[in-house]
Amino acid sequence: xxxxxxxxxxxxxxxxxxxxxxxxxxxxxxxxxxxxxxxxxxxxxxxxxxxxxxxxxxxxxxxxxxxxxxxxxxxxxxxxxxxxxxxxxxxxxxxxxxxxxxxxxxxxxxxxxxxxxxxxxxxxxxxxxxxxxxxxxxxxxxxxxxxxxxxxxxxxxxxxxxxxxxxxxxxxxxxxxxxxxxxxxxxxxxxxxxxxxxxxxxxxxxxxxxxxxxxxxxxxxxxxxxxxxxxxxxxxxxxxxxxxxxx
Amino acid sequence: xxxxxxxxxxxxxxxxxxxxxxxxxxxxxxxxxxxxxxxxxxxxxxxxxxxxxxxxxxxxxxxxxxxxxxxxxxxxxxxxxxxxxxxxxxxxxxxxxxxxxxxxxxxxxxxxxxxxxxxxxxxxxxxxxxxxxxxxxxxxxxxxxxxxxxxxxxxxxxxxxxxxxxxxxxxxxxxxxxxxxxxxxxxxxxxxxxxxxxxxxxxxxxxxxxxxxxxxxxxxxxxxxxxxxxxxxxxxxxxxxxxxxxxxxxxxxxxxxxxxxxxxxxxxxxxxxxxxxxxxxxxxxxxxxxxxxxxxxxxxxxxxxxxxxxxxxxxxxxxxxxxxxxxxxxxxxxxxx
Ligand SMILES: Nc1ncnc2c1ncn2[C@@H]1O[C@H](COP(=O)(O)OP(=O)(O)OP(=O)(O)O)[C@@H](O)[C@H]1O
Ligand SMILES: [Mg+2]
Numbered sequence: 260x261x262x263x264x265x266x267x268x269x270x271x272x273x274x275x276x277x278x279x280x281x282x283x284x285x286x287x288x289x290x291x292x293x294x295x296x297x298x299x300x301x302x303x304x305x306x307x308x309x310x311x312x313x314x315x316x317x318x319x320x321x322x323x324x325x326x327x328x329x330x331x332x333x334x335x336x337x338x339x340x341x342x343x344x345x346x347x348x349x350x351x352x353x354x355x356x357x358x359x360x361x362x363x364x365x366x367x368x369x370x371x372x373x374x375x376x377x378x379x380x381x382x383x384x385x386x387x388x389x390x391x392x393x394x395x396x397x398x399x400x401x402x403x404x405x406x407x408x409x410x411x412x413x414x415x416x417x418x419x420x421x422x423x424x425x426x427x428x429x430x431x432x433x434x435x436x437x438x439x440x441x442x443x444x445x446x447x448x449x450x451x452x453x454x455x456x457x458x459x460x461x462x463x464x465x466x467x468x469x470x471x472x473x474x475x476x477x478x479x480x481x482x483x484x485x486x487x488x489x490x491x492x493x494x495x496x497x498x499x500x501x502x503x504x505x506x
Numbered sequence: 507x508x509x510x511x512x513x514x515x516x517x518x519x520x521x522x523x524x525x526x527x528x529x530x531x532x533x534x535x536x537x538x539x540x541x542x543x544x545x546x547x548x549x550x551x552x553x554x555x556x557x558x559x560x561x562x563x564x565x566x567x568x569x570x571x572x573x574x575x576x577x578x579x580x581x582x583x584x585x586x587x588x589x590x591x592x593x594x595x596x597x598x599x600x601x602x603x604x605x606x607x608x609x610x611x612x613x614x615x616x617x618x619x620x621x622x623x624x625x626x627x628x629x630x631x632x633x634x635x636x637x638x639x640x641x642x643x644x645x646x647x648x649x650x651x652x653x654x655x656x657x658x659x660x661x662x663x664x665x666x667x668x669x670x671x672x673x674x675x676x677x678x679x680x681x682x683x684x685x686x687x688x689x690x691x692x693x694x695x696x697x698x699x700x701x702x703x704x705x706x707x708x709x710x711x712x713x714x715x716x717x718x719x720x721x722x723x724x725x726x727x728x729x730x731x732x733x734x735x736x737x738x739x740x741x742x743x744x745x746x747x748x749x750x751x752x753x754x755x756x757x758x759x760x761x762x763x764x765x766x767x768x769x770x771x772x773x774x775x776x777x778x779x780x781x782x783x784x785x786x787x788x789x790x791x792x793x794x795x796x797x798x799x800x801x802x803x804x805x806x807x808x809x810x811x812x813x814x815x816x817x818x819x820x821x822x823x824x825x826x827x828x829x830x831x832x833x834x835x836x837x838x839x840x841x842x843x
Contacts, residue, residue, distance in 0.1 A: 348701060360690075361694065361708065365708060
């Protein structure tokens with residue numbers, strides 16, 4: 260099986276706090292991988308250290324066999340890696356449609372060709388389809404900052420899909436999203452996974468969501484990997500039950 | 507065109523009204539009135555540039571006045587020596603673009619008030635060059651007799667003609683700016699202002715867009731300077747000190763930072779209001795002006811257009827909820843019981 264992403268011994272220390280303390284695992288091409296663990300175990304910090312938001316204290320990250328450790332986020336994005344953040348990150352003063360177009364436009368052509376090209380960077384229809392899929396057509400022209408929390412969370416995830424990414428890292432996409440829309444999110448994720456062959460890493464505390472979506476799950480505790488396995492294996496793992504899932 | 511008229515009749519009526527005022531009001535004004543209107547057009551161009559840097563891209567600059575100075579000095583020096591106006595125009599565009607680009611580099615490291623101080627230092631530096639490099643700028647003695655160009659056989663000596671000339675430039679600059687802010691670049695500038703980290707993660711090269719915002723905004727300041735020199739016909743370093751940069755910042759903020767028409771309104775207040783007040787309040791006009799600006803900004807920190815937008819948004823929600831009530835009268839009755 261080919262590996263898209265290889266994480267080798269990543270550490271991220273903040274002074275004396277060892278937020279991430281030597282994490283290694285591989286992400287296989289085309290899989291949906293879950294990343295779970297108790298609050299504060301270092302999941303978000305790992306994402307940030309892997310994707311150039313934070314300089315890792317130690318360790319290497321490989322994308323398709325190339326070293327991308329510490330690469331600037333904008334370059335990583337143009338290599339086909341997209342992500343969401345745990346805290347909402349939409350552009351509140353821009354409309355829903357503009358948010359989605361922005362999310363894809365930098366992947367098309369060059370800066371100069373974009374300036375002289377179409378106003379919507381040729382992404383208007385794709386944005387409208389995405390909006391319709393998440394049942395927000397009536398909100399397309401509204402400012403993103405005026406949407407409900409759950410709607411903004413969906414928009415945030417939708418933005419990560421706009422560029423047709425190869426690898427998507429989602430940090431708690433399900434928080435605050437209702438059951439029906441959670442189904443829509445799962446459906447969209449699976450569609451992008453099977454149609455485009457995109458690979459996903461999903462941090463989530465919603466166990467039902469993780470276990471039904473992911474082929475493999477990585478469990479972290481106190482900055483380290485506690486277990487890796489299929490959802491069934493993870494559910495049955497005594498160490499994981501102790502540290503996180505409970506009895 | 508017709509569709510636009512039908513979909514937004516109020517906006518179209520307003521636009522036509524403003525166009526009529528800009529075209530015909532000057533015919534009824536004194537020479538001084540036309541001079542002040544031309545000054546308004548020139549300052550609007552400079553403020554529009556700052557609005558791109560600050561309002562759209564979110565990068566504080568207190569150096570816009572320096573770029574007006576660079577354009578004005580380039581024009582004064584060259585046209586006094588017999589060059590036609592387009593020569594300093596080309597030079598200014600190239601020069602201000604390059605200097606603006608360089609001035610953007612600090613913005614890649616520092617933000618907000620730190621950036622304000624870096625750009626403020628640059629403005630001070632430019633002023634010192636205007637004042638001290640006498641071989642080039644004639645220092646405090648100033649440059650006299652800056653000629654006004656002749657266009658298609660029409661001399662722009664007359665203030666009214668120069669006003670129309672400035673207005674034409676304002677229309678050109680505003681058209682370019684409108685095109686720019688509605689392009690994918692405008693979207694990227696806004697994203698840079700609202701959330702640079704998220705913009706980066708979506709592939710926006712925030713470094714290049716930051717530098718571009720400075721370069722283009724500064725170029726607009728320079729172009730305003732190219733018009734400023736022949737308008738006033740005499741320049742010395744004084745008008746290009748820090749107060750001009752602050753005044754341009756005031757125009758952007760009072761009009762509404764990040765709103766396309768903000769600078770035009772802001773310049774109206776900063777350039778014309780003091781003159782108008784002078785007729786009514788004798789010696790106290792600057793005090794009255796300062797008080798008015800303070801009250802306005804306390805009342806609406808997002809400027810005039812920010813206030814207008816809030817009002818229209820409120821009205822829209824009120825209309826929408828009224829319409830909803832009218833559509834389902836039983837719903838309210840049911841939920842109230
Ligand atoms: N910038 C920072 N400076 C200092 N400590 C930090 C910083 N960022 C994170 N930490 C610490 O690192 C640890 C891991 O935080 P992180 O956000 O990665 O946890 P998490 O697994 O994502 O938790 P949650 O499930 O609550 O989102 C925490 O103890 C946190 O306080
Ligand atoms: Mg987290």
